[in-house]
Amino acid sequence: MSLRNIIVTMKVTPKPEEIRFDPVTKTIDRSKATNEINPADRNALEMALQLKERYGGRVIVVSMGPPFWEPFIRLAVAMGADDAVLVSDRALAGSDTLPTSLTLARAIQKIGDYDIVLTGEESSDGGTGQVPPGIAEWLGIPHVTYVTSIEVVGPGRARVKRTIKGGYEILEVDMPFLASVELGCNTPRFPDFRRKRWAEREFKLKTWSIADLGLSPEEVGFKGSATTVDTLIELKPPERLRRRITGTPDEIAEELARIIRELLR
Amino acid sequence: MKDIWVFVEQDSGVVEEASLEVLSKARELADTRGFKVTGVLLGKDVRGVAARLGRYGAHKVIVVEHPLLESYIGELYAKIVGDLIEERSPDYFLASATRNGRDLAGRLAVRFRTGLQAHVIHIDIADDGSLVGHVPGFGGNIVAVVRNVKGRPQMATVALGVFRPREAWGEAEVEVVEARVDPGKLRVRRVEVVKGGYVDLSKSRRVVVAGMGTGGDLTLVRELAKLIQADVAVSRPLSDMGIAPKDIYVGSTGVSLNADLAIVVGVSGAPHFVAGIRNVKTVISINKDPEAPIAEYSDYFAVGDLFEILPKLIEKLRTTGG
Numbered sequence: 001m002s003l004r005n006i007i008v009t010m011k012v013t014p015k016p017e018e019i020r021f022d023p024v025t026k027t028i029d030r031s032k033a034t035n036e037i038n039p040a041d042r043n044a045l046e047m048a049l050q051l052k053e054r055y056g057g058r059v060i061v062v063s064m065g066p067p068f069w070e071p072f073i074r075l076a077v078a079m080g081a082d083d084a085v086l087v088s089d090r091a092l093a094g095s096d097t098l099p100t101s102l103t104l105a106r107a108i109q110k111i112g113d114y115d116i117v118l119t120g121e122e123s124s125d126g127g128t129g130q131v132p133p134g135i136a137e138w139l140g141i142p143h144v145t146y147v148t149s150i151e152v153v154g155p156g157r158a159r160v161k162r163t164i165k166g167g168y169e170i171l172e173v174d175m176p177f178l179a180s181v182e183l184g185c186n187t188p189r190f191p192d193f194r195r196k197r198w199a200e201r202e203f204k205l206k207t208w209s210i211a212d213l214g215l216s217p218e219e220v221g222f223k224g225s226a227t228t229v230d231t232l233i234e235l236k237p238p239e240r241l242r243r244r245i246t247g248t249p250d251e252i253a254e255e256l257a258r259i260i261r262e263l264l265r
Numbered sequence: 266m267k268d269i270w271v272f273v274e275q276d277s278g279v280v281e282e283a284s285l286e287v288l289s290k291a292r293e294l295a296d297t298r299g300f301k302v303t304g305v306l307l308g309k310d311v312r313g314v315a316a317r318l319g320r321y322g323a324h325k326v327i328v329v330e331h332p333l334l335e336s337y338i339g340e341l342y343a344k345i346v347g348d349l350i351e352e353r354s355p356d357y358f359l360a361s362a363t364r365n366g367r368d369l370a371g372r373l374a375v376r377f378r379t380g381l382q383a384h385v386i387h388i389d390i391a392d393d394g395s396l397v398g399h400v401p402g403f404g405g406n407i408v409a410v411v412r413n414v415k416g417r418p419q420m421a422t423v424a425l426g427v428f429r430p431r432e433a434w435g436e437a438e439v440e441v442v443e444a445r446v447d448p449g450k451l452r453v454r455r456v457e458v459v460k461g462g463y464v465d466l467s468k469s470r471r472v473v474v475a476g477m478g479t480g481g482d483l484t485l486v487r488e489l490a491k492l493i494q495a496d497v498a499v500s501r502p503l504s505d506m507g508i509a510p511k512d513i514y515v516g517s518t519g520v521s522l523n524a525d526l527a528i529v530v531g532v533s534g535a536p537h538f539v540a541g542i543r544n545v546k547t548v549i550s551i552n553k554d555p556e557a558p559i560a561e562y563s564d565y566f567a568v569g570d571l572f573e574i575l576p577k578l579i580e581k582l583r584t585t586g587g
């Protein structure tokens with residue numbers, strides 16, 4: 001028994017600690033932030049590659065974003081993905097989770113022939129976790145969120161481990177299904193050096209527009225979204241004393257002990 | 266009269282406290298606008314707990330009972346709740362932003378092609394009836410004021426621990442609805458559940474938090490915690506590595522502390538982490554990197570090696586009787 005396509009959704013996110021907020025224009029300045037593959041999506045990709053190694057199949061990465069994401073998608077190919085699609089279109093700007101999940105679902109349908117769709121648990125910028133169950137609903141397939149491992153147990157059936165409050169549960173799911181993969185549940189591999197050169201220079205990345213997916217501009221972007229952002233507010237760190245304690249370990253311990261005793265009184 | 270529905274999460278008959286937070290908040294909103302609050306409760310034998318939900322703000326509770334509903338299963342719950350929404354067209358639908366709440370809401374929002382706000386920390390209904398919420402992003406440093414512009418019901422998940430459950434109202438009217446579950450059609454089936462002891466650190470008064478700087482060795486942290494009668498928490502990577510349970514990591518995707526004192530050792534202070542110590546009264550941190558971002562989020566920031574400082578600190582606290 002060999003798996004059919006294993007599709008991984010992947011986005012590129014700025015490192016949250018490098019984001020700056022401009023209080024005057026009330027906009028987010030991402031220009032100084034380093035971009036990276038969304039951390040949980042690296043875990044999803046690693047899980048996909050391990051599934052392929054065990055059960056066969058082709059790993060295909062799908063991403064919806066601007067053209068500058070391309071190098072990161074090639075990185076995913078260097079890690080071992082067999083193919084990749086970037087859905088890029090000006091009309092997609094401003095999409096909330098409704099058109100985002102729609103667009104990804106359409107792309108997944110166009111690729112077709114899939115047994116498993118893997119996403120990250122949430123993205124580190126928007127961080128809604130809403131896109132994965134949304135994609136499953138558009139596709140009409142079952143979904144399981146916060147998954148840490150997947151095992152194929154029979155034709156068209158898998159067992160997945162899902163984190164729950166206080167522990168975990170094992171669920172049996174019919175294929176095709178979607179699983180959102182928990183951040184940190186595995187250690188993503190490094191790109192292979194030779195493959196990296198190939199992925200950067202020769203690999204032909206597919207880029208699709210919304211027209212390629214049969215979508216109209218009204219269905220996506222700001223127009224297709226069901227929510228709108230009125231404004232952005234910066235949440236300043238709470239007021240803290242910010243007192244620095246330095247010295248030898250003994251001096252520091254002495255000072256900390258004094259402070260703690262005071263606080264516990 | 267407009268109707269705000271609240272998904273009331275339960276497991277084996279035990280109601281999730283976060284759902285009560287949402288119920289009470291929904292009732293406050295409803296009272297200012299003359300709306301009604303309806304709790305939606307799915308479970309095995311749950312009609313007994315349904316009436317009690319009135320005290321937390323529900324005017325009415327719709328109960329759906331079936332043995333297969335004892336614990337949450339995304340596909341099944343979404344089908345049943347979705348069919349109820351389709352039949353009765355509530356104006357608003359709220360759930361708490363637990364794993365299950367997000368899982369359910371994400372699926373329902375697409376079914377009804379409607380707006381869904383994620384883990385809001387503030388929520389209101391504008392004069393034109395649109396739902397307005399504050400949605401934290403980038404680990405919590407930046408908040409978007411979001412408005413639903415399309416679709417019914419207008420939906421949001423509500424961040425945990427932001428609103429307080431209030432026992433301020435009366436009994437709820439309970440309506441039991443027959444469950445339409447065809448076990449043969451289920452595409453997701455539960456095989457096994459493994460649960461350890463769940464601890465709710467959001468209620469702890471004192472907490473010692475261990476980060477990656479401990480290298481995963483929590484011996485000193487546990488010793489210090491025991492000495493000052495504190496609970497032990499961690500940063501997320503330690504939970505991810507399996508060194509600590511997943512219910513005890515602090516941060517935007519974990520628990521938000523409300524302690525009087527948190528001693529944070531070997532934690533760098535990433536945005537996703539510091540979101541969880543906002544409401545701590547006093548933060549003491551130890552980090553060997555003088556530039557660590559946690560400094561800005563601390564009242565006392567000790568610069569040094571935790572493996573040198575903690576043994577001495579423990580010794581000093583012990584000899585003076587803590």
Ligand SMILES: Cc1cc2nc3c(=O)[nH]c(=O)nc-3n(C[C@H](O)[C@H](O)[C@H](O)COP(=O)(O)OP(=O)(O)OC[C@H]3O[C@@H](n4cnc5c(N)ncnc54)[C@H](O)[C@@H]3O)c2cc1C
Nearest residue numbers: 124476477478500501516517518531532533537553554571
């Ligand atoms: C979507 C998303 C959600 C996330 N949610 C969370 C969350 O809820 N909670 C969370 O914690 N993280 C979360 N993270 C991860 C977060 O971004 C950071 O990676 C994580 O908080 C880092 O943990 P840390 O500070 O323990 O480790 P590190 O960043 O590795 O920091 C270790 C620190 O220990 C110090 N140190 C090392 N050795 C010593 C020593 N001997 N003595 C003293 N100090 C020492 C170092 O100087 C360093 O500052 C999330 C990430 C993403 C992408």
Ligand SMILES: Nc1ncnc2c1ncn2[C@@H]1O[C@H](COP(=O)(O)O)[C@@H](O)[C@H]1O
Nearest residue numbers: 009010064119120122123128129130131
């Ligand atoms: N624009 C996108 N392109 C590809 N995948 C995405 C996109 N947005 C969200 N996802 C996937 O959905 C997951 C959850 O995202 P979110 O719901 O935004 O927190 C991410 O980890 C990705 O796997």
